[in-house]
Amino acid sequence: MMLINGSNVLIGIFIFVWLVQMGYWVGLFIRMAWKFNPFLSGNTTNLTQPQPVSVIICARNEAANLAKFLPAVLQQNYAAGFEVVVVNDQSSDQTAAVLQEFAQQYLHLTVVNITEQRKDGGEAAASGKKQALAQGIAAAKHPILLFTDADCYPASNEWITLMTQALNKPAELVLGWSPYLKQSGWLNRLVRIETYIAGVQYLSWALAKKPYMGVGRNLCYTRTLYAQVGGFAGHGHLTSGDDDLLVQAVAKGQYAVSICINKKATCYTYAPTNFAAWWRQKTRHLSTSHQYTAKHKIFLGAFWTSQVLVSLLGLVGIYLAILGQNTNYLFLYLGLFFMRWVVQGIIHAGIKRNNNMDTQLVSWGFMVYDWLLTIYYLLLAPSVIWQKKQGHKWR
Structure with missing residues (x-):
């Protein structure tokens, strides 16, 4: 029972951060794929x-x-x-x-x-x-x-x-x-x-x-x-x-x-x-990011955090679903992951069509690098905080 209740809480949090991620892609990044925007080209x-x-x-x-x-x-x-x-x-x-x-x-x-x-x-x-x-x-x-x-x-x-x-x-x-x-x-x-x-x-x-x-x-x-x-x-x-x-x-x-x-x-x-x-x-x-406005810090932090949590919570959720032999939860996690990647792929294709950005990177292999980016985001934040105290040199 405790495993089931814990799984319910986990999947609730996962769906929330998944929606945050989708909000960025569908509500914001899709602007880069709009065909009629003259500034894209x-x-x-x-x-x-x-x-x-x-x-x-x-x-x-x-x-x-x-x-x-x-x-x-x-x-x-x-x-x-x-x-x-x-x-x-x-x-x-x-x-x-x-x-x-x-x-x-x-x-x-x-x-x-x-x-x-x-x-x-x-x-x-x-x-x-x-x-x-x-x-x-x-x-x-x-x-x-x-x-x-x-x-x-x-x-x-x-x-x-x-x-x-x-x-x-x-x-x-x-x-x-x-x-x-x-x-x-x-x-x-x-x-x-x-x-x-x-x-x-x-x-x-x-x-x-x-x-x-x-x-x-x-x-x-x-x-x-x-x-x-x-x-x-x-x-x-x-x-x-x-x-x-x-x-x-x-x-x-x-x-x-x-x-x-x-x-x-x-x-x-x-x-x-x-x-x-x-x-x-x-x-x-990124050492200057502490100088950003509070609004920008929240927007950027929410994207990074949701990126990390979607990947990590999804991985934990899939493991628990397999452990508990809960095929409904397993298919839900896998389905939401797949839907996110499909939406990203469609937006990437639109960006490539309109402005020739480096979207040859975006293929099925992108899913692997999506996990690497999660690790990157997870490690970079504390590193930036530490490096901010150390200072930097130009060249």
Whole structure:
């Protein structure tokens, strides 16, 4: 009797968290699969006159990546004109020499050299990458600011055009998409799946007019917006957060945000090649999450928690149903799992059809990685809390 009563409680909790999960997928993430949403493909009509753009890249010891990827940025096709500002932040390799050679060939390249961290108390004295970004923005000449990283490259020479097309009034910030390149190995697949799920989350919330983050590898906003939210002043002491905390400031100010995930506007980069490197990267990125608004913490926490509980409680429930020879409960658990995966598959297919995100990841094998993501979410939260006390370094 106790086993049956316990099973009833367990299945009640399981159904509740299952409904929470389905609420996210059917009520929120399905927005990414809506065929009629113009921002999913970037096929929007620019309502404003195209303006010159400053592309800003921060680099520290990135000589090899700059030599390989910078030409794809410098050779963009943008009718209104653009400049590329590369901030060489205290590099000790051949970054300066590589940039000097490029500057001789491309007149629209500006190089800003930082030899030491400023101590004057101004915004440029911010920690880590934010210092470099602040100086890059100060050196930029144009009203539109477009950001990527030294280890990234745009998928086409239309990147600037497509990102700025989405920058229509009232939107003054555009969230782009920056996946990892496909390589061999289970870790690469897991990293790409996690990045894909994170992308679906932040882009869906932006479509719901509740943006909470973006990625600095593909981000665009106006200089006016940067000034209105105070730049990085509110979080300059933190190493990370140049992208997500700025989006948080934009959300608090209720400024309009757009997205652009046209395949031609994608910025690609290479994934970490070992688990330790990926873990350091994720904990660094998530170390700023304690600065999010309470609303965003609840929304994100509910998704992560429900993901973990659906998997763990479902596994326990299946075990108890088999142990108690209760075929009704067994089929109920299996049926709800299957229904969730079917709904996810339909939404993934819609996302792939509309915007070519990395949904080749999503196959029946995704169910296996769904369990790995559960373990990842379960372990990451305490790690982030611990790492928050330790601090992080940029490069």
